[in-house]
Amino acid sequence: MDANPPVRELAMSISNTALTIEDRKLLFTNLLRADEYDRTMYKRMMSGKLLGFYHPGEGAIAPGIGAATFLNQDDVLSPHHRAHGMAHALAKGVDLKPYLAEHTGKAGGCSEGRSSFHMSFPEHKIYMFSGFIGFNFAPAVGYGYAAKLSGKGQVVMMCSGDGSYGQGRAHEAMLMAQNMKLPIIFWCENNGLAIHAEASEMHPMPDISSLADGYGMPKRIVDGQDVFACAEAAREAIDHAREGKGPMFVECKTLRLKEHDIGTPDLIGSTPRSKEDILKQAEREPVKLAMQKVLADGLFTMDEIDDLRTAARAEVEAAWDWADAQPFPEDGEAELMTHVFAPNAEDAA
């Protein structure tokens, strides 16, 4: 596997949600790569080599891979902030090097080093990030509306966690999506925690997806530790949206094996999470589960898996080498001020 991931080409997805062997191999490879990126990010943060903060994705990367691997280039993706959306982005074919550069404040960063952590790849239809949880529900309605107007069969993959469904705008978005039959997939990665808040305490129903019932929106619940199950559910929802049937709610039951963000104590409520519980949960670590599956199904041998892992590691190392070699931006205040507003035609004169 070379250092540059394959770029997804524009292609219509097949109506049959069944995953081919190639699909499954791709999913597994993506999962390994996302795992490497996540772990390296964690290590770099711990060693002071990252700017801003980091929300580790250990235990939680399968839904992102499932959600985005089979998106088309021109489908809109709003990644979840878990693992800073790297799993979602790389699955969609994004080269993560500029994101790594952004996270170290470099000039080659995807946001020109201005944001510390805002992902932005408009060519891949990833537009914005924000620290305001649930911010992405609002523009998702817009992405969906634009997709509907342009009639090209685009869909919107709107990923967020259980905590985000506390936002009023989540409900407004679901309401409007269902009313207008917008091609939005409400992809909820429910790991049961929002920083310290337990989903069971913050939501009256055990499933976040039961919200969809109130809007007459079809829903699916999948095992968020099973990347293949996630992918199948994603495909079904993507097809449903692409065929103009409106939104779908997919809830991935997933886990969070680490703290919410590095530096915040790992508590539930006000009690530290028990080490035993975390260890138990780690038995369902997604890479581990996927490995079991691909070995059992004879997709890869152990050696091939090792090679894939090695290649993934090399890819991440090369990406960081690239990012570390980038210079810091030279912009001072005057230069930055010229970027506050987008230019108009007359400004070019």
Add this chain to the structure above:
Amino acid sequence: MSTVPFLMPKLAMAMNEGTVTQWHVATGDRIAKGQEIATVETEKVAYEVEAPQDGFIRIIADEGAVVPVETPIAFIGQSEADLEGNQAKVDPTGSVTETEPDIVMPVPQVDALAANSDVGRIKITPLAKRIAKDAGFDYVGVKGSGPGGRIKRIDIETALAARVSAPQVPPSADVPTTLIPVSDSRRFIAERMRSSLRETAQLSANWESDITDLLAFRKSLVSKEELLGARISMNAVLAKIVAQAALDVPIVNAQWDGDNIRLNKTVNLAFAVAVPNESGLDSRLLVPVIRDLESKGLAQIQTELDEAIEKARAGQLTAAEMSGSTITFSSTAGLAPPGCTNTPILNGSNATLVGVSTAIERPVVKDGQIVPRTMMPISLTFDHALVDGEPVARFAHALHERLENPALLVA
């Protein structure tokens, strides 16, 4: 807005107020855009001001009233009826009293910290202004040490302290006196003189040069008046010689220019002309500038000198005609006693001033013999902050050689 105020314009440098010396129109007259409607006098310069637009004029500043710049001296309305509402008049004390302000006065611009405001507006902080007002102190002419020459508290306090050390003795009631109103030009000259002494390290060198041959030379030129088209005066000859000597030692023909010293490649000579004032008791000093002296022949210099003096006497010199000098020449020859020397005060930003006075007959040792020669006293003032004694001595030497050897005029 159907009426617009016509404001006292800000014309020359350091102008804070002006006087309408003559209105060419009367209230109620219809005026046309561009028509000359008044003569306005600033410190030393008289200007014709033009109407900014068509309309009917209502005059509020009387002839002779002193009006601060940018306050109204008239209103121009689009119809005669428009002018009825403007009751504002300028009373003789110079303040504008308005009884019915039904038009909007333009708000004076508040300067930012930048120093690029118009020359002529006095910048002063509110605090400094209040301190000055409380002390009954006129801050016009105080040099500001703030950005862009802004007057700050410290400048007023310094000025007040200086004033205190030179107490003004009020005239006692039984001493017969005449009061001459202080004219704009007197005020202006006073400030120029004081600031020249304040801001430079000036000193004067005095010597005598033998102008016997020079006088003969000049006389021969006078006999050729018809050919030359001008009666060459000693002043023209002296001016030319000063210019040539200045180019011999360029540093004396220089000015401060920010972080540089600007060596001027041509000589623009400021020529002091004393003009009696209206009262006859006071005089005013005007300094027209003859440009590029070194490249002009004596006849042309004379013609320009004559013009300048005439304009000076008629009060028609423009600000442009009095600016841009690189060196100054001043003569009291014919007025002061023979051999009179003095310590003339530098003019504006010039580094050097050459002063001459009435020649004196003296016995002089020449080739071992004692002979009577005509000696002209030279008083040379220079700014030691800008130029040192050594180059000045060289300049003096050059000047001296040229004065004593008229042939050098054509060398």
Add this chain to the structure above:
Amino acid sequence: MTRQLPFIEAIREALREEMIHDDKVFLVGQDIRGAIYPHTKGLVDEFGPDRVVDTPISESGMYGMASGAALQGYRPVVDFMFGGFTYVTFSEATVTTGQQYFLHGSKSNMPLVITAGVGAGMRLANDHSMAIHGTFAHHPGIKVAMPSTPYDAKGMFKAAIRDNSPVVIPWHMALMMDKGEVPDEDYVVPLGKADIKREGADVTVVANSQQLKFALQVAEKLDGEISVEVFDPRSFVPFDMDLLLTSLAKTSRLVIVDEDWESGGFAATLSARVMEQGFDLLDAPVLRVTFPNMPIPGGVLEPRVMPNPERIEAAIRAVME
């Protein structure tokens, strides 16, 4: 008796003591039971989950909880975690809150407190760094304050909770672990009263929170050359204009440091007021040191544009010119 207490701990003491003092006081926010920041640590154990409430990430819902309860006689403290998140429920927090007492005939008040962490310098970019005091100071009917020291923090949080009007009192995250003297006994620092944190004669520098620290550093550095009077407003609404004018009468020069954008920030308001009320005291124009009008960048760019000791010093020198 006093002791050295970290800034965030002083806030915690204020919250705890007020909750003991008045059982109508309750806290509401996200992750305050687990104390994502130390100022709420252990409070749920002492006061129970009904008085230390974690809600879903529903800013409008959470704020509604506080504002409605406040009208019903409670004294809630709403903790938004980061100042910018108040904007998620902007109309409730500014318009509805500010107008409650005035537009309803002075008959029912809303004695709530809004708090959150604010402040630049941690390279977290706009969302997590933006200031909110200027925006809230713009809306009538809301008091706005920010403490700069542990002593002020404890006293001002107490004053805020006891105040019968809504009070927005963010705290600067850069000060979190800074220690200062805090008395043992109960005390209140009244809102609306500024504090001269360092006396001087040549120039008054208005600065608060992190910028107060910077201003004091600069004052110390310039000691002997320029005598800097450092003025901590402590409250923005109401603002202690008397003390500022007294200071200006002495120094005649003013530099306002505000860790907020230049456009429409509190510094602009204060500058205008000083011009109106203290014009004749000024021996130089009022200068402001603020963020330029751009979203606060993260990365390595933040320090290049934020108010800092160098910029404060440059402004002081400019105003002395």
